[in-house]
Amino acid sequence: MILLKDVSYEWEDGRTALKNINLEIKKGEFVLISGKSGSGKSTLGSVMNGLIPHYYKGKMKGEAFASGKDISKLLLHEVGHIVGTVFQDPRSQFFTTTTDEEIAFGLQTICKSRDEIKQRVEEVYVELDIEELKGKSVFELSSGQKQKIAIASIYAMNPKVLILDEPSANLDMKATFDLFLILEKLKKKGTT
Numbered sequence: 158m159i160l161l162k163d164v165s166y167e168w169e170d171g172r173t174a175l176k177n178i179n180l181e182i183k184k185g186e187f188v189l190i191s192g193k194s195g196s197g198k199s200t201l202g203s204v205m206n207g208l209i210p211h212y213y214k215g216k217m218k219g220e221a222f223a224s225g226k227d228i229s230k231l232l233l234h235e236v237g238h239i240v241g242t243v244f245q246d247p248r249s250q251f252f253t254t255t256t257d258e259e260i261a262f263g264l265q266t267i268c269k270s271r272d273e274i275k276q277r278v279e280e281v282y283v284e285l286d287i288e289e290l291k292g293k294s295v296f297e298l299s300s301g302q303k304q305k306i307a308i309a310s311i312y313a314m315n316p317k318v319l320i321l322d323e324p325s326a327n328l329d330m331k332a333t334f335d336l337f338l339i340l341e342k343l344k345k346k347g348t349t
């Protein structure tokens with residue numbers, strides 16, 4: 158599902174973040190990448206979701222494929238249909254002010270009809286078992302609830318691959334456990 162062949166990446170300032178990375182992640186696999194701060198985990202995520210080379214303009218070597226397609230030859234939004242990303246600070250990716258609108262937002266960008274969107278938002282609340290968050294202002298959510306909505310908004314678009322960057326970093330024990338339950342559901346549905 159994800160294939161990296163001898164990938165190296167140097168940021169614009171000349172700093173090397175990745176060196177000769179070879180990695181294959183098969184469909185449905187659940188992979189944890191760990192390493193100390195600054196070791197290149199987020200950079201690796203950016204190679205897999207296409208921000209490198211489409212948005213960040215450092216120097217990339219090697220090849221990266223998602224679902225068999227060369228990421229560098231796709232448009233960024235095309236990569237986005239395959240690989241969804243929940244960034245480290247979920248607040249940084251909120252575009253709207255309510256949970257319903259937030260889950261609908263991504264669906265609007267992929268041109269779904271009003272009825273389809275409404276139905277999908279309902280489905281997502283049920284499938285991820287987060288119906289208690291329906292119709293809330295995003296400002297009244299806890300960190301854990303924000304994380305759930307961030308995941309739900311990406312999940313709604315049905316990406317084959319989901320990348321979560323340090324998803325439990327800002328969560329307490331209970332919220333971390335809830336997050337694990339959601340990840341388990343996503344894995345059961347075959348998400349890589």
Ligand code: ADP
Nearest residue numbers: 168169172174193194195196197198199200201
């Ligand atoms: P991690 O996610 O494991 O903490 P990063 O991928 O963020 O590691 O960082 C790896 C290296 O790349 C670090 O040396 C970091 O300073 C550098 N780096 C990360 N993001 C950028 C950026 N946007 N511009 C320039 N250098 C960056």
Ligand code: MG
Nearest residue numbers: 198199200322
């Ligand atoms: Mg990081």
